[in-house]
Amino acid sequence: DTEVTQTPKHLVMGMTNKKSLKCEQHMGHRAMYWYKQKAKKPPELMFVYSYEKLSINESVPSRFSPECPNSSLLNLHLHALQPEDSALYLCASSQGDRSGELFFGEGSRLTVL
């Protein structure tokens, strides 16, 4: 079982909705990540938080808004999404933001209608 927990596992939303994805880890990791993965493609980095501060934003549209309330929690707020944003959203954590040994959650499958 993964030690990174993501909720919800599945989410269907309309283009005018506002929703949030949540991620939690209790491994004491200081870096947390959001990745986006489309079918048959590799994961693409969206955001990196290090010590609860946003350290990397890979030019992600503002309709995706990350938040790190504390060292164990990571949220991704969604607003006015497009159908092409439908994907598997993966949360990951690591000891530090320079480690390539990431622990991934099982993902949240998002469908935008």
Next chain:
Amino acid sequence: EDQVTQSPEALRLQEGESSSLNCSYTVSGLRGLFWYRQDPGKGPEFLFTLYSAGEEKEKERLKATLTKKESFLHITAPKPEDSATYLCAFSGAGSYQLTFGKGTKLSVIP
């Protein structure tokens, strides 16, 4: 430009038939080469880190090796439960963050 290419895209093996997956890379200042396994609809699972040419790591039926241009994931006597997509990734001098290859989808037939 830093890049990584995995081959083959898909591989079907009979149970017990050993083989290797390839990850070719062009990276200036390689910091680390990483292998992950991903089951359908799940997040990737970390397998190995390799830092320098000549390094090898083993875990059960899997062995990862690294040269200056390639990494191989050798699978010895695979079982159906080894079926998954295997991703390699690197971090280089340009960024500590991982860049993933497109993966090799392995199917092991009983």
